Amino acid sequence: MIAKNLQFIKSSLPKSVTLVAVSKTKPVSDLQEAYNAGQRVFGENKIQEMVDKFTILPKDIQWHMIGHLQSNKVKYMAHFVNLIHGVDKFKTLKEINKQAKKHDRVINCLLQIRIAKEDTKFGFSFTEIETILTSKEISELENIKIVGFMGMATFTDNQEQLKEEFSSLKSFFDKNKTQTVTANCQLETLSMGMSGDYKLAIENGSTMIRVGSSIFGNRNYN
Template identity: 40%
Template sequence: MISDNIKRIKSEIPDFVTLVAVSKYQSIEDTKAVLDAGVDDLAESKVQDFLKKYEVLGDRPRWHFIGHLQKNKVKYLIGKTFLIHSVDSIELLDTIERESKKQGVVTDVLLQLNLAREDSKSGILIEDLDAVLEALPKYQFVKVKGLMAIGPLTQNNDKIRDIFVELKKIYDRIKGNSVDAVVQMNYLSMGMTDDYTIAIEAGSNMIRVGRKIFS
């Protein structure tokens, strides 16, 4: 079932789009089935759950952390993740920098934006983004590899599309202006089970899919 679901999704998306399987709440057996089906990128949203799976699977997957990240939990992710998607403040960047320096590694992250201004979601508000971007050149052990957003909670596809199009414009603007090695716009992480086709049409090159893989 999992293998068939993955084949179906891969047939629907372009080759340049990275499929990240959201394995949160899934068993080790089902998570392994995703890897066996040829998906190397796995995402968790809780540090405790990530660590349990990391103990078993180690570095076999490319691990992504997509949940809200508390500063006191950062140290448990450093050196183990391919990307931390959910960076939403200068304070969190400072913590990642400090913990990465301790371990002598560079941590790749995405900046999470909250363009829909939903109180239920984390993310940088558009009016605060420039301040975050201006702070980035000081970091030596953090690299910003792109942007992430969660689509608005609505059945209105036009509203979802508008948010994704706006994020793509911001991504392109930052990419065009980036001259510092700390900022490299490689990944635009937007789109989940219910809206990834809209996200890809808007320019996403990384989607996060859980329910459609495991159900």
């Protein structure tokens, strides 16, 4: 079923869109099935779980950290993580840079922007992002690379609201993509859209979607 779900989703995706299979709480056997079906990009929201899976599974997998990130946990994944989606504090960027330097790596990051109308969502405001991207401090972080933005829309069935939230982030992305000049900031990726809204997100410019339940079934809660 996992292979069939993957095939169904991938068949409808533009070539410009990367599918992140959100595998949090799922057993290694499920990830291996997805891997055998050709999936190479997996997203986890708990570092220890991702470390455990990284140890067991094939090493050509790209691991994405998609959950809210605590700075003190960065060190556990700094040697292998491919992309960190939800960076929502400047001090977290500094810690990622510090840990990446220890492993002689450059870690790709997405800055999370708060687009939802809900109070529970993390993220920078548009104004905060513009301040960060033009700051001297960001240019000094040589072991990170900001490759784009991530946003989570409001949990709602209101399609007009979702479209408005996605399009606002796309417009902001396009504006900054042409203006950003620092060597460690090259905006290429716009990560928005999950199982329930990824089609609308793609229509509004997403280049990376995070899909879990539509691939693996409902999440297993511990």
